[in-house]
Amino acid sequence: MTALLQILFDALSLGSLYALGALGIALIFGVMRLVNFAHGDYIAFCVFAMLWPSIDAAAIVFAGNLPTVILVPFILAVGAGLSVLSEIVVFRRFRNANPATMMIASFALGFVIKYFLLMLYSSRPKSIDLWSNLTRQIEIAGARIPPLQVITIGVTIVILIALTAFLKRTRFGLEMRAAAENFTMARMLGVRANRVIMLAFAVSGMLAAAVGLILVTQTGTVDIQMGANLMLVAFVATVIGGLGSLPGAVLAGYLIGAATVIMQVVLPPDARPFRDAFVYGAVIVMLIWRPNGLFASRAAKQRV
């Protein structure tokens, strides 16, 4: 029982990170049909924003020293700012481009952000200790649970509920969904599309920042590659969940997290290095089974 509980928590802890990442990607895809490959680099950028630029091996913590009540909004603002900026400077000009062009543009943007960070901070991973008491584990019913894990799961659920309420209940949300459904038509009907899209980017950027904060608290490491792997998994989760569907993205994020943890537990030592091969094999099976994802949204269907 305890062992099961532990596995459940381990799975939830990994899954929450994937789910938050997937949410950020699904949101942008929903309004713009853009698969934003720069999302992982937003995550890294937000975390680096806590450090003073220097190519020394030791990190010079700068903004990271701010008190929590200021630091969290600051980093969220950095994420939102970077994301909105990339919308204004880059993605706005790709409104009518095909998805492949947008995807490559987003990849190129990620490339620029990554090498910009590399120039300022060098490729050497840096270390920072953020809220380490959140990672000290407490035991509940025999299972170890770090407060961070509980916070992550809580944050994910709160964000999901808040976003859903926002999209369903507010005017902005309505406009956003209208824009997602049919951009030109929504515009003709008076939706201020640019504002809506900017808002989606802002929220997505904040999600990237949130992921960054959780990740850095957990690992203590700041690295230019830190968002890359997570972004990939999140991207896969978004598709499995049904592109454009926010609950689908979250659910799929948790599923992949759970699959990874379970494989790690049940596979024999020799097979454990192949863990990710099994996980991606499962992804293929999933896609063949439900090509439109768990929650197929109307927007994601092939328009033939």
Added chain:
Amino acid sequence: MAGRPSILARTWTTPVILIIILAALQLAALAVGSGPFNQTIIEIFIRVVLVVGLYVFIGNSGVISFGHIGFTCLGAYMTAWLTMLPAIKKSKLKGLPDIILDNKLAYGWGLLAAVIFAGLAAFVAGKVLMRLSGIAASIATFAVLAVIIQVYSNWDSVTGAQSSVVGIPIVRVVWPYFLCAGAAVLVAYAHQISRSGLALRAARDEATAAAASGVDIPRERLVAFTISGGIMGLGGALFAHSVGVVTPDTFYLGLTFITLSMLVVGGMNSLSGAVLGVVILSIIIQLLRWMEKGVDIGGASFALPLGVQEIAIGAVMIVILMYRPAGLTRNRELVWPPRKLSPEGRPAAPADGKTA
């Protein structure tokens, strides 16, 4: 249709022009003859092979694949297995079948085996995946890449896991790479004017109409996927022989995105776009590197700070795509005599404002 020249007659100049461009690079290599310069040209030829390989599937089917570099990995390892000295294989890659362990083939056979092996693998993967379309197909192909890389990164006795496989004969002359790049262009051309290629392009542009007129979309996609898989395998084998070392992580996301970018920047729906994308981006990268090293202008030395090259190439790509969302060639083929043509080789309708 009566009186219209055949598609071959209308488009044969395209591969000729593209091969002339490649030949010009080959001649430049002969003229300069220095080691690093030749290596640069070799790299361009390899990228031409890879991007043309991507084009055969992505360009003709319209489905973005993130998985093709997986076949490149298969090709690279296949030629490594066949062409290394038996002594090295026996100590490092004991898990290989005896017949491979005991023999050593010339690299030409390695290239051929790489094409066949990667093509077969693509056929098997395609058989399962080609019923998917759109983004689901893209993700599924990525999952294939991830599986291949994970297996090759951990299968100690056969691939040496992450450890580099060394002892692959290095080929430093340029012409074999030129021949392969030329061959890739010809194969891609032949496929695109074949019945299957035309059907696939029709399905890309008008899926419902094509399906209604009897095009079996999964089947035509599978044909393209297999051919492009084979070409990607060739590119991988060439890479192995150009550097002499292979590791699985060479063939992962970095290479995937670089090659995809070259294709999209060139113009993903045209063969000319694939080749020009490689050539033009490679030249820009080379110019930026040269500026990074420092340029003497009127006695004053001027150098870009290190790292600016990567940032600049990303920015250049964004700018190109902003102004040419359909790529540098606007998805059209180079033909002689030059005229305004749409991708299918038909004269563009004058009403089409986008061609201006």
Added chain:
Amino acid sequence: MKSFLQLGLGAALGALMLAAPAAMAAGDKIVVGFATAQSGFMQAYDKPAEDAARIRIDEINKAGGLLGKQIEIVAADTKTDRAEGAKAGLEVIDKGADLVVVSCDYDFGAPAALAAEAAGKVSFFLCAESVKAGIQGVGPHSFSASVLAAVQGATMAEWAYNKKNARTFYRLLDTWTEYNKGICDGFDWQLPKLKDARLVGEDTFKNDDASIAAQITRIKSLPQEPDAIMLCTMMPGGVSAVKQIRAAGIKSMILNGSGMSGSYWLSATPDLSNFFVPDQGSVHGDDPNPKVNEFNAMYKAATGSDPSSQYVYPGYVMIDVWAKAVERAKSTDADAVVAELEKMKDEPTLFGPRTFTAELHHQNKGRYLITAVENGKARVVDEWTISEPIPVDYLASK
């Protein structure tokens, strides 16, 4: 379209001509060519060792040069890319390099080293720790200046067994790189030789795993906490692993390879204790050999900062042993220099003795300082040399 073609061809030829380097003739000087990463991921690892190599070159030049000639440095950037690496190797050879220095990591250095081997030049990996960085993976003219990763794993196991009374070991391998596996290979070789020592469990993870909660659960579910955890990993995932292990309340001694040498990352784990790494020299200012501390000061004067990890040192060793071999051979001819290098047996250097043989151009035994981290402070606590060298056959079979 025609304009495209013209533009393309014109630009192609123009740009490529510019890319061609001018071959330079080396006259009365000796040329050391650095085909290393000056940009990209590897730059952070190559640069410090390269700086140390340049310090040794400066010293030699100031003392009158080598064979009476000044050493000149040429460099080409590998951009942390294998294909570029081959090009960089060819480029420094074109510029007349007598010694080709290649990237710290075997995978990234090999293309340039292979180019040097084909040209019949001596090549040195700055700090690669795979047995392949030498005869096995490049050829008879290739060397590495560092010590094999396997020696690090073996050193830590034997030291913890003898000095810390460790009997139960847990092996946690990060499958990300060959280096990590090398540490664990050395540990695997050493462990059966230690009487009563046993492996109580093992697991793997990946450097970029966002969380290793499942791996930690496995350690926690052991009936008894192991005496020592042999952690075969490197930056940046290593920090994350250490942090998560300690956060879970596991107090076992953690042993690692030199990949986590240095104190720059300790800020992530402010009160870390009971953590040990092997170092070729101390970057903490407390090396038993005062000359090392002098070197650190010199390094700071040259680069503006203290050495961040022990990976600075092999660069200095490299030029040191190569220059000695050139002096003894009275020539820079590759075969003559290799013959002199292979005669070196426990050749003293600032950072431990070096031995090269006709079978192995690397160290399968080596003196290591043991650095302990207690309460977030790193300091040298001991020194250890494994009792017997790790057999070349064992290394080559891995």
